[in-house]
Amino acid sequence: MPMAPRQMRLAAAASCVMAAATCTLPSASAAFNWPVTSNGARYSEHLTVRVYSGARLVAANITGDLTSVVERIGPDEITVSRSGTIFGNKLPQREFHVRRGGIGVAAGSGDEDIFGLFIDESVWGDLPESPKQGARWSVSRKAPWQYGPPGLEQVSVVSFDEQSAELTLEAHGSGTGANMQEIARASALDITVQGVPHHVQVRYGRSTWTQRATYRGGVLVSNYLDVTQSYEQPAIDLLPPQTVSTRTVYDVSVSSDTRDK
Numbered sequence: 135m136p137m138a139p140r141q142m143r144l145a146a147a148a149s150c151v152m153a154a155a156t157c158t159l160p161s162a163s164a165a166f167n168w169p170v171t172s173n174g175a176r177y178s179e180h181l182t183v184r185v186y187s188g189a190r191l192v193a194a195n196i197t198g199d200l201t202s203v204v205e206r207i208g209p210d211e212i213t214v215s216r217s218g219t220i221f222g223n224k225l226p227q228r229e230f231h232v233r234r235g236g237i238g239v240a241a242g243s244g245d246e247d248i249f250g251l252f253i254d255e256s257v258w259g260d261l262p263e264s265p266k267q268g269a270r271w272s273v274s275r276k277a278p279w280q281y282g283p284p285g286l287e288q289v290s291v292v293s294f295d296e297q298s299a300e301l302t303l304e305a306h307g308s309g310t311g312a313n314m315q316e317i318a319r320a321s322a323l324d325i326t327v328q329g330v331p332h333h334v335q336v337r338y339g340r341s342t343w344t345q346r347a348t349y350r351g352g353v354l355v356s357n358y359l360d361v362t363q364s365y366e367q368p369a370i371d372l373l374p375p376q377t378v379s380t381r382t383v384y385d386v387s388v389s390s391d392t393r394d395k
Contacts, residue, residue, distance in 0.1 A: 169252040169352035170299070171212065175204040177251060177353070178389045181220070186381040196221055202251055205229070214251070251388065253352045257345070258289055258303055265294045265301060275307070278314045281361050281384070282341050285309020292346070300355070302348045312338040313363075327370050339364040339377070357386040 183196035200218035207213075210233060217227040232252055250257070259273040273287040287307035294301045312321050316338060325332050341364070347357040362381045369375050 169212070171204050171207070171252075171351075171353060173204055173207055176391050177202045178391075179218075179251065179354075180387050180389075182385045183221075184383045184385075186383075188379060200225070202230075212252070250347070250357055250386070251354050253301075253349050253354075257287075257305065261301075264296070265291045267291055267293055273305070273307075275309065278312060278317055280314050281359060281382070282307065282313050282343050282363075283309040283311035283338065285341070299351045300348065301350075302346070305345045306343075307345075308340065308342045310338075310340050313341075323367075325367070325370065327373060330371070332370050334368055334370060336368070336378075337366040339366060353390070354386070354388045356388065357384070359384040 179198075179200040179202065181198035181200070183193070183198075184191065185193040185196070198218065198220035200216055200220065202214050202216045205213045205215050212232040214230045214232055215227055216225070216230060218225055253261075255261075256275070256279075257273070259271055262269065269291045271289055273289055275282070275285050275287065277284055285307050286309070287305045289303060289305045292302040292304050321336055321338060323334055323336055325334055341361060343359060343361040345357070345359045348355040360381070360383050362379065364377055364379045367376050367378050
């Protein structure tokens with residue numbers, strides 16, 4: 135018989151004591167909004183990105199490999215160190231402070247996140263203690279985020295297994311405007327026309343996205359995000375103004391050498 139959420143918390147606590155590890159446990163009110171992990175837990179994240187212009191695939195070999203290690207666990211914050219390569223660039227090791235609610239902020243920075251290693255309430259909203267398959271709710275993103283503009287999401291529970299605490303969620307969202315990265319670039323793009331580069335300002339329009347993620351004990355197993363975005367491109371040389379649509383697909387898988395120990 136599957137364990138009830140309270141039984142799962144007790145079993146996790148017993149596991150922590152037997153392993154002489156310091157673990158964070160799901161609370162009674164939000165059993166899946168705070169990850170079950172331990173000091174020294176090590177996670178390997180692999181990211182692939184595909185970019186389409188209309189129906190044409192324009193970039194397919196964009197990858198990243200990151201290693202995250204849980205350094206410290208507090209009652210309301212987990213400190214994670216991260217290093218690796220992303221899009222061919224080596225990243226120096228940095229510390230991230232993942233706060234209750236899933237928001238991770240790099241030390242000394244206010245605009246970086248943990249790329250979804252732990253379950254994130256700003257994406258999925260407040261989860262029920264025992265999610266039921268087919269349950270649905272709405273989430274309002276009030277500010278631009280890393281891959282999309284402010285907007286509204288419809289979230290649903292695809293599946294939930296109490297025995298393993300494995301939860302799969304899906305979100306369908308839409309909004310208008312620039313995302314966080316585009317705002318940082320002042321909504322400017324480098325566009326090449328007939329071999330000549332141009333630095334132009336664009337106006338971002340409507341975006342739609344679909345996200346499907348699986349977590350085990352609040353820790354990410356896989357994450358798929360598909361974002362379609364439109365923007366108004368000004369006239370360039372002899373090219374008239376036009377509306378351009380791009381689609382970007384992000385696919386993340388996470389493995390752990392401590393998850394199943």
